[in-house]
Amino acid sequence: MAGIVWDSWIGTVAAIGIALVAAAAAIGMVTLLTSLVSRKVEWVRDIARRSRRALLTTVTVVAVWIACATSQPAQADWWPSLSRIFLIATILAGSWLLGALVSFGFERLMVREEEERVGPDARRRRTQLLVIHRLVLVTIAVLALGTVLFTFPEMRAVGTSLLASAGIVSIIAGLAAQSILGNLIAGVQVAFTDAIRVGDVVVVEGEWGRVGEINLSYVVVYIWDERRLVVPCSYFTTTPIETWTRRSDKILGTVYMDLDWRVPMAEVRAEFERIVEASPFWDGRSSSALVTDSQGGFVTVRFVMSSKDSSDQWDLRCEVRERMMTWLQQTHPEALPRTRVSVEAGGTSD
Structure with missing residues (x-):
């Protein structure tokens, strides 16, 4: 050498x-x-x-x-x-x-x-960590870009004066009024005000789904049929939304059936209790079968049942609706809704 x-x-x-x-x-x-x-x-x-x-x-x-x-x-x-x-x-x-x-x-x-952690607390912490994670990565990228720009003498004086000046605050505040930075701020607000969390079940724009991703500027809602609804973060800070998992995953569900006035409610109630008690989707908290309305030739029977989460609730409602319908068809067809027509015979003269 x-x-x-x-x-x-x-x-x-x-x-x-x-x-x-x-x-x-x-x-x-x-x-x-x-x-x-x-x-x-x-x-x-x-x-x-x-x-x-x-x-x-x-x-x-x-x-x-x-x-x-x-x-x-x-x-x-x-x-x-x-x-x-x-x-x-x-x-x-x-x-x-x-x-x-x-x-x-x-x-x-x-x-x-x-x-x-489990339940809403776990979803809140996960959402906050995801947003902080992305903020840190964005900060690293911005600092890296700023450092690269500072390697050029022409940019050094401009960059130093901007970072040292209190006027940068007003610049950021002004830009935040625009849609892009407005969504970024809304994303942080969504994460730390606990409005929604990753894993929450929500109804957005009439679509039922689960919050799958919370990014800095948009939220992705996983719709039940595998579609994806991409919504700006600002939507969740300005528009009312329906959430099913705000404090707990437990939820009540209802099934409504319009039946004939001759429906035997005692037997219907007993059959409903037998169905929910045998179902793996019922959590044992609540169940009831009541006549809640009567109009025209029908009565409205409301079946209420509880489940540990929205997924089980959906399956339980479908099961109750299908099995009650089949049971009524087989054992009490007279209770099924029907339309009555009264025909009066008119007199004739020679």
Whole structure:
């Protein structure tokens, strides 16, 4: 190695080769260390897997940058431009690595919350963690972009004056009135005011579904028939919505049947109780069968039943409706709704 002239292109190639070997050795040492530690701490293996590509990219860029800075390219007139490119690449790769580590940390927190909490409290915490996660990632991206811009002397003075000036607050406030930043602020408001949470059952725009994703600017509602309803976050702060899981997953459901006046309510009530008690979807809290209305030639019978969540409630209502209808057809057909017509015979004269 003593015969190599570093201030030459051969020396540059040799320096880059040595730098890559050193980078590979460093990565190998980190991999070996994480493998040993992961025998006692399982999550170390996961974080190493998640950040491997970002770490490899960052170490490689830095290694090549150092190799070029200590060899022939550093003597060239175009080195400042190349050095800036290396600096920008390092900033971007480091931001990627930081983002991967942050994402892993938030995912671990969400898994722990799901294990320790259930019901509405778990959904609230998960929603807040998701929004904070995205905010942190956006902040990392903005800071990385700002740092990249600050590498250019022309932008440094402008950027410093903007960040140091109190006028930036008024600029942000003015932009927040626009739809894009307005939705971003609404997304944070939705998450931390506990209006809706990931996993909540809601009725939005007449569609029944479950909140599947809460992003910074929009919410995705998973409709029961596998459609997806994408709604701006501002919708949930300005429009009344129906939620079935605000305080608890437990819910009451109703089935209405229009029947004939001759319906034997005692037998109907007994059959209804037998059906719900035999159903795996009933949680045992509440059930009742009452005549709630009578108009024209019909009476309205309301069946009320409880379930532990909306999914079971849907299945229970369908089961009760179908089995009561079949039972009435087989045992009391006279109770089924019918239309009566009275015909009066008219007199005739010769």
